[in-house]
Amino acid sequence: MKSTTEPTVTHGTFTIERTYKASPGKVFAAFAVAETKRRWFAEGKGWEVDSYELDFRVGGSESSRFRFVGGADVPEGAPSNGTPMTVAITYLDIVPDRRIVYAYSMSIHEKPFSASLATIELHPKGTGTELVLTEQDAFFENGDNLALREEGTRELLDKLAAALA
Amino acid sequence: MKSTTEPTVTHGTFTIERTYKASPGKVFAAFAVAETKRRWFAEGKGWEVDSYELDFRVGGSESSRFRFVGGADVPEGAPSNGTPMTVAITYLDIVPDRRIVYAYSMSIHEKPFSASLATIELHPKGTGTELVLTEQDAFFENGDNLALREEGTRELLDKLAAALA
Numbered sequence A, B: 001m002k003s004t005t006e007p008t009v010t011h012g013t014f015t016i017e018r019t020y021k022a023s024p025g026k027v028f029a030a031f032a033v034a035e036t037k038r039r040w041f042a043e044g045k046g047w048e049v050d051s052y053e054l055d056f057r058v059g060g061s062e063s064s065r066f067r068f069v070g071g072a073d074v075p076e077g078a079p080s081n082g083t084p085m086t087v088a089i090t091y092l093d094i095v096p097d098r099r100i101v102y103a104y105s106m107s108i109h110e111k112p113f114s115a116s117l118a119t120i121e122l123h124p125k126g127t128g129t130e131l132v133l134t135e136q137d138a139f140f141e142n143g144d145n146l147a148l149r150e151e152g153t154r155e156l157l158d159k160l161a162a163a164l165a
Helices: A024-032 A034-042 A146-164 B024-032 B034-042 B146-164
Strands: A009-020 A047-054 A061-068 A084-095 A099-108 A111-125 A128-140 B009-020 B047-054 B061-068 B084-095 B099-108 B111-125 B128-140
Touching: A009 A146, A009 B009, A009 B111, A009 B128, A024 A034, A024 A111, A024 A128, A024 A146, A034 A047, A034 A061, A034 A146, A084 B084, A084 B099, A084 B111, A099 B084, A099 B099, A099 B111, A099 B128, A111 B009, A111 B084, A111 B099, A111 B111, A111 B128, A128 A146, A128 B009, A128 B099, A128 B111, A128 B128, B009 B146, B024 B034, B024 B111, B024 B128, B024 B146, B034 B047, B034 B061, B034 B146, B128 B146
Parallel strands: none
Antiparallel strands: A009 A128, A047 A061, A061 A084, A084 A099, A099 A111, A111 A128, B009 B128, B047 B061, B061 B084, B084 B099, B099 B111, B111 B128
């Protein structure tokens, strides 16, 4: 018999499509080049990046460590100021200019609260690129942050658009 | 405009529940101890294991390399004899006796053909264990092996039952 106090996991998935004016090669490079990826993925108002590392290859990893520092730009649902957070990515498949597949966990104080599988597909569309992001998520300890996660991912893809402009 | 010859990715998910007579601690150990895990997860009739490595910790990895060798026990849909296959796992979250979350890719000739996020939850049930496995999959290049993957996973959980007996 299950205890109601046991940790449980909530699963969900979402898909976001975006069209960028940049070529698939340029969009791909925004994921592959550490200084570009750091700018749109890790940096932002409302938090401070403590460290960022990218090893963009199949089997390689990426680590972003940061702390929210308060102010109007802190995302809804973010932990309190100063709490250390980590996004730890492992790359599972990379097809240049076409596809990037990675798993990632998000942690507070080194304790994971979610795990995700993300698929990014790039399709040429005229002189630009159609990006399709599919994320399959597992939220731990009865958490259900699917709507927040999708919203945060949409904000990241807006920042990618700005980085490509 | 999309080209019909472009690689595409198919997503899907399945859940399997099993009840084992062994305690959660014993079921957990069958995932955590390399020689036990190798026996039910990597070894089997119809294929030969070339190498097996397990580093069971958050951020750790597991690698199984094998080749099908023919005969009645080769699973449906398996590649032709001698083709090198790899299952590469990364552990994203581990809660002893409770939860194991990992991402994995499967590759033929080092080329990934799928990526997956697997959540295993262990709940005490009397003196035994209820295991709930949820797998979220991405199949590459227009593949859609969800039914085969679920069938293969059910066979693995049968082998786990035998290993626990």
